[in-house]
Amino acid sequence: MKEQACRKCHRIVSKVDSCPVCKGSSFSAEWKGYVVVRDPERSQIARALKIKQEGSYALRVR
Numbered sequence: 001m002k003e004q005a006c007r008k009c010h011r012i013v014s015k016v017d018s019c020p021v022c023k024g025s026s027f028s029a030e031w032k033g034y035v036v037v038r039d040p041e042r043s044q045i046a047r048a049l050k051i052k053q054e055g056s057y058a059l060r061v062r
């Protein structure tokens with residue numbers, strides 16, 4: 001099964017009940033764009049997506 005992305009914060013997750021970042025429980029397999037954030041404070045993408053924790057995120061989640 002394809003990994004899923006959190007609808008709230010776009011974190012990529014696999015088989016979890018709640019998102020490790022925002023504790024949300026709504027996930028979608030319909031996402032596009034894979035971005036790995038290592039340094040959220042210095043990453044422009046992280047700022048644009050309001051990412052505060054390092055990890056893998058989807059650019060777009062449906």
Ligand SMILES: [Zn+2]
Binds near residue numbers: 024
């Ligand atoms: Zn989340």
